[in-house]
Amino acid sequence: MDELDEIHELVRVEAVTRRFPLDHSYVSAVCDVSLTVDPGEFLAIAGPSGSGKSTLLNLIGCIDKPTAGHILIDGVDTSTLDSTRMTALRRQKIGFVFQTFNLIPVFTAQENVEFPLLVQGIGARERRIRVAAALESVGLSARANHRPDLLSGGERQRVAVARAIVHRPALVLADEPTANLDTRNATQLIDLMHDLNRRLGLTFIFSTHDQRLLEHTDRIVRLTDGQVISDTHDAEAPVANFAREGASHGQVLAVSL
Amino acid sequence: MAKFLLLAFRNVFRNRRRTVMTLIMVGGGVAGLLLVGGFFARMFWGLRESTINDGLGHIQIFTAEHFNREEKHVLDTGIDNWRKVAATISTGGHVRGVAPRIEFYGMLSNGVKSSVFMGSAVDPVAEKSLGFSARLAKGRDLGTKSSGEIEALIGTGVARSMNVNVGDGLTILAVTSDGALNGIDVQIVGIVNTGFKEVDDRYLRITLPSAQRLLQSDRVTNLVVGLDATENTDQVAALLAPRLNGLPQQLVLKKWVDLANYYKQVRSLFSTIFVFLGFIVFFMVLMSSVNTLLMSMFERTREIGTMLAMGTPRSWIMALFVLEATLLGVLGAIVGVAGGNLLAVLLNHSGIHLPPPPGTTVPMAFRVMHVPSLMIGSSILVIVSLALAAILPAIRASRLQIAEALAHV
Secondary structure: OOHHHHHHOOEEEEEEEEEEEEOOEEEEEEEEEEEEEOOOOEEEEEOOOOOOHHHHHHHHOOOOOOOEEEEEEOOEEHHHOOHHHHHHHHHHHEEEEOOOOOOOOOOOHHHHHHHHHHHHOOOHHHHHHHHHHHHHHOOOHHHOOOOHHHOOHHHHHHHHHHHHHOOOOOEEEEEOOOOOOOHHHHHHHHHHHHHHHHHHOOEEEEEEOOHHHHOOOOEEEEEEOOEEEEEEEOOOOOOOHHHHOOOOHHHHHHHHO | OHHHHHHHHHHHOOOHHHHHHHHHHHHHHHHHHHHHHHHHHHHHHHHHHHHHHHHHOOEEEEEHHHHHOOOOOOOOOOEOOHHHHHHHHHOOOOEEEEEEEEEEEEEEEOOOOEEEEEEEEEOHHHHHHOOOOOOEEEEOOOOOOOOOOOEEEEEHHHHHHHOOOOOOEEEEEEEOOOOOEEEEEEEEEEEEOOOOHHHHOOEEEEEHHHHHHHHOOOOEOEEEEEEOOHHHHHHHHHHHHHHHHOOOOOEEEEEHHHHOHHHHHHHHHHHHHHHHHHHHHHHHHHHHHHHHHHHHHHHOHHHHHHHHHOOOOHHHHHHHHHHHHHHHHHHHHHHHHHHHHHHHHHHHOOOOEEOOOOOOOOOEEOOOOOOHHHHHHHHHHHHHHHHHHOHHHHHHHHOOOHHHHHOOO
């Protein structure tokens, strides 16, 4: 791989293994996995339950550390970062969407979306503008002042997506985002994420075994027993234009959101 | 910061039933402290005023020598020219009056039996003007007008020991200021029960002119100053001290609190009891709040994991928990202060009476004072208790492993 390719890689997973203690031995949830993700990709990590999808996603999301191997995010080797820098990296570069939405129940949709910006110390005026744009982009402007318990499952997950993209991350990680949604809401969410990927050039990596989601995915990494058994690209699927042009995500989002 | 406060505030009301229970517990602690403290404060106030009005006065003036050496002869450390001193004091603001006193001792005799007495001589007019009165068990107080007979009050123990009653006569023997022995006959006009057996067994009171005739001296032991309000004592004492310095005899001024040893002992005892109660409330609030806050933390494990995943610094998570607990403490303190004061008003109007205190026969009305410093102190106590109670849950929350927290069910 030449130097130019390395610079363009957003995520680089190098021979990563994650073992967990179990009774008096260890079990490997992820075993010697390597892959790279370019900016603007829409990538699914697929596999049956217990195949290591969520563990790999956690490792890429810097909320867990590999037992062996290295993970580079935007060229930064995460194994060299201490806890504080790791937190800062997550805060600035990564957005998360969870299977169970994980919204703060006492906050409204708007306040939930605002939270990552608060953590980043962004001023009130800028926050208002960005939150409005993020909610607009997921089609929930009218529901901005509703608390999560007054939103449907699909709406909650869209709020979660807005929260994941509002701070203009380089990477959005979604762990089984459609698992708790019915077909209609799941389809809407898939379309939304795909649209954000294409329109804003956001890089999405998500774990799923939802066939509906896989059908819309450009690239599928299949895991079994913690190992990559296939990594397939849809030749027809275009990678987001901005990535081909080599633009940075932050710049594109700054214009779009 | 405002949003962070908002988050903490909303989290406080997240589980309303638990919050209400916590507020009842914290508020109950504050209200309990206010009621007990308010009752003690009222008791201290009552004891203070009764101590002062029983004859101690607000301020007493002695010669400096009185405290420096023992008397060789009676009144040789007494105040000379005391009328001038009294006049100097009386011109000051807040002074209601000045009462001269002589403390002396000697022998009592009924012609058959003799007994030692500890006597005091007073000016009945001055005493009356200051509201001082003896605790009479029988008879009347010393007369304000001089008559042919020398009147005396004796203690119940003296009356029993000498087998005398109101209207009977006794002979008093004492050493004069010149060292000679002198005696006068007195008529008993009243029998006093101070409530203290040791005092009643030696108690004798006569008028000041009678004592001066007996002791052959124009001096007095001390001057008792009565003020319009006890709260003015420090102010008047500060004003009087320099005036006394200008007099020929070196005089010292003692405030009531310097002389009220019984009051100080009672106050010290009940203050210790109150501190102990405060500690119990602090401990109860602390322990039950730790439990409540830990439950809250466990319920919100996944939410905390989400916040940490989004890059929230761990210190923020800690601060959030401490802030929530502090808010809970503030709300609990408000509930407690409001509830405590309301209960105090109700109790004060309930007409409840307590059994008579030792040495008295009159039941004591149950009264609770509203003490602002107690309200502030109790509130700070529970707020600090809750903030401290949040430390363990806050540390645990901030140290959660994100991946594990997100998988928490």
